Amino acid sequence: MFTDFLYQLRSQGVLVGTGEWLGFLEAVRRGLATDVSGLYVLGRALLCRSETQFDAYDLAFAASFRGAELPEDLRAKLADWLDQAKAQNETTPPLNETRPPEELWKEFLERLKEQTERHDGGNRWVGTGGTSPYGNSGRGDGGLRIGGSSGGRGGAVQVAMDRRWASYRADRTLEVRDLELALRAIRSLKREGLVELDLPETIDATSKNGGDIEIVERPARKNQVHVVLLMDAGGSMSPHAEKVERLFSAASRAKTFKSFTAYSFHNCVYDKLYTDIEAGERIQTSKVLDQLTPKHRLVFVGDASMAPYELFSSYGWPGNESMPGIEWLRRFHERCPASVWLNPDPQRWWEHPTVSAIGRIFPMFELTLDGLRASVKKLRAPR
Amino acid sequence: MSGFERFAGPRDYIADDDLLSVANAAIVLGRPLLVKGEPGTGKTRLAEAVAEALGAKLLSWHIKSTTKAVDGLYHYDVVQRLNDSRFGDRDVSDIRRYIRLGPLGQAFQADERVVVLIDEVDKADIEFPNDLLRELDEMAFHINELDETITAKHRPMVIITSNAEKELPDAFLRRCVFHFISFPDRARMEKIVRVHHPALDQQMLEAALDRFYAIRKTQGLRKPPSTSELIDWLTVLVGAGLSPERLKQDPFLGVLLKQEQDHLLFSQKRGRP
Structure with a gap:
């Protein structure tokens, strides 16, 4: 009955598994959803795993239950009836239908096919104010509501179409709130460990101590990862400055890495990097390179788009005369294979000579939550 | 059921x-x-x-x-x-x-x-x-x-x-x-506050909610004030016996904004016309 909804969800990227789906059907069978609003809430609770999926869920729900699966003319008529009609017969006693919801849903669609005119009051056809279990403002207990509102809430499909959760989507570029989420994606680099009793050592020490107990505890395993953040600043990056700044402050406050260092550069990495761009303090890039070990993880942030000579020529930037920018980038990658490049521009803009050249050196990801997650995965298994 | x-x-x-x-x-x-x-x-x-x-x-x-x-x-x-x-x-x-x-x-x-x-x-x-x-x-x-x-x-x-x-x-x-x-909207927040401050003057509540949502909207806050901060704030306001008009000056802001950067940011934005 709801199978169409399942595939709508999956096509929207809410990857509902069989187990969850069966759970949902079970819940419907147990009568946990008696109207469209209930179905909406129940489905969301059982089929979504995170609020980032709510928006996709809303889209799927609206597509499945807006009546899209009904023939065009019927749908228009139905909407018409429901729009014009008002709750009429307040005195009709309820029918007390107690059939399983699934059956109700099925029958609802069937009756809709049979029905050929608007129907208000009465106890069988779809309409308003009646005691048929189908329709709006009706009184059939345990029936289904179509559109309309109950107790001052908007109809479920309407709620779904409002797309209140759009701002929680994970595939958007990082915004204010996403910062926290970005943090936890980076945190998953961390290998956590606990303080534990070192039993062999304790026995050993106790024996040596002539039987007097000598407790030996193993030190906690520490996160071995050093994170180096290299950020493009200024120029074409200005529109992204706040986003990058937030990423930076999040990472620097995380305190979960063995060490965290950040450098800035203009345009591309040349022979000097800024340690403090506002104060103009710089460091030789070669010094930074020397300190890198395979335990370092490099995260470049930049739009990677510049004039080709700025990347490929040794004289691409005032003051830089040693090596072209691309050569510096290659050295970073050689030194530290576990490195990624986060690009704040959307992927469809990456068809650019310098962007693709850099993309051939570093795996490039969008600076979005999804991109960040993918890049963290890459950092954990660089090859 | x-x-x-x-x-x-x-x-x-x-x-x-x-x-x-x-x-x-x-x-x-x-x-x-x-x-x-x-x-x-x-x-x-x-x-x-x-x-x-x-x-x-x-x-x-x-x-x-x-x-x-x-x-x-x-x-x-x-x-x-x-x-x-x-x-x-x-x-x-x-x-x-x-x-x-x-x-x-x-x-x-x-x-x-x-x-x-x-x-x-x-x-x-x-x-x-x-x-x-x-x-x-x-x-x-x-x-x-x-x-x-x-x-x-x-x-x-x-x-x-x-x-x-x-x-x-x-x-x-x-x-x-x-x-x-999700964060409570105004109507629900009013109910929540009523539970904790049943005797609160309606005018005062309205004024406090106005300020609270205005402060929450400030762009770039690291920790926007949440429900518990609002309730604490009201307790302080009532305790100090302030009138609803006084709320326009955001008294006891420290109860709502607990981070120094947020304070700076907010006072900067407020400073501007």
């Missing part, structure tokens, strides 16, 4: 309708209820409220970064036993004396259904939730030291809260009923 104990929402907790039906779904399906939301939206209070509404005992398990899954089930105090064996204070031959049940273990052994709160599950190690999967599914666990299996007499209602600090594993999420508490 007869035959099920339904959660109708207790008196002093303002839950939205969605939350009620989700909580009921969790009870009926016997799955853990995972509650996520901004700090201060009442996640922890929810568990207390559910327990109260069901008339069940609440066992809280507050998760720290060092908490292990087995801590919730039982703890075998091997060091104590070793120590006792050395000094001969107690009878060490009975291993049961050194096994203590954790909150989940106690819930399984309880003679009636209880509510277990696993608070801030995201504080623990990344693998933590996975380590609990089997126990939550089967509602049973094995004590290796005794070679005994403890099975829940009554399936407890498990409520898990998360501040979304860490990603929870998919396998874990699949088994949970999920609810996200």
Whole structure:
């Protein structure tokens, strides 16, 4: 009955598994959803795993239950009836239908096919104010509501179409709130460990101590990862400055890495990097390179788009005369294979000579939550 | 719905309708209820409220970064036993004396259904939730030291809260009923405040809510004030006996904004015309 909804969800990227789906059907069978609003809430609770999926869920729900699966003319008529009609017969006693919801849903669609005119009051056809279990403002207990509102809430499909959760989507570029989420994606680099009793050592020490107990505890395993953040600043990056700044402050406050260092550069990495761009303090890039070990993880942030000579020529930037920018980038990658490049521009803009050249050196990801997650995965298994 | 104990929402907790039906779904399906939301939206209070509404005992398990899954089930105090064996204070031959049940273990052994709160599950190690999967599914666990299996007499209602600090594993999420508490809108916030400050002057409440939502809207706040800050703020305002007009100057701002940068940012923005 709801199978169409399942595939709508999956096509929207809410990857509902069989187990969850069966759970949902079970819940419907147990009568946990008696109207469209209930179905909406129940489905969301059982089929979504995170609020980032709510928006996709809303889209799927609206597509499945807006009546899209009904023939065009019927749908228009139905909407018409429901729009014009008002709750009429307040005195009709309820029918007390107690059939399983699934059956109700099925029958609802069937009756809709049979029905050929608007129907208000009465106890069988779809309409308003009646005691048929189908329709709006009706009184059939345990029936289904179509559109309309109950107790001052908007109809479920309407709620779904409002797309209140759009701002929680994970595939958007990082915004204010996403910062926290970005943090936890980076945190998953961390290998956590606990303080534990070192039993062999304790026995050993106790024996040596002539039987007097000598407790030996193993030190906690520490996160071995050093994170180096290299950020493009200024120029074409200005529109992204706040986003990058937030990423930076999040990472620097995380305190979960063995060490965290950040450098800035203009345009591309040349022979000097800024340690403090506002104060103009710089460091030789070669010094930074020397300190890198395979335990370092490099995260470049930049739009990677510049004039080709700025990347490929040794004289691409005032003051830089040693090596072209691309050569510096290659050295970073050689030194530290576990490195990624986060690009704040959307992927469809990456068809650019310098962007693709850099993309051939570093795996490039969008600076979005999804991109960040993918890049963290890459950092954990660089090859 | 007869035959099920339904959660109708207790008196002093303002839950939205969605939350009620989700909580009921969790009870009926016997799955853990995972509650996520901004700090201060009442996640922890929810568990207390559910327990109260069901008339069940609440066992809280507050998760720290060092908490292990087995801590919730039982703890075998091997060091104590070793120590006792050395000094001969107690009878060490009975291993049961050194096994203590954790909150989940106690819930399984309880003679009636209880509510277990696993608070801030995201504080623990990344693998933590996975380590609990089997126990939550089967509602049973094995004590290796005794070679005994403890099975829940009554399936407890498990409520898990998360501040979304860490990603929870998919396998874990699949088994949970999920609810996200969105930040209360003005109408609901008014109700929430009324619960805590029933005698508050309406004009004062309106003025405070105006300021509160205005401050929350300030772009770039690191920690926007939440419900609990608003309630504290009102307590201070009432205590100081200020008039609603005075609120325009945002007195006692420190109750709402607790970070220095936020203070600076806000006063800068306010400074501008």
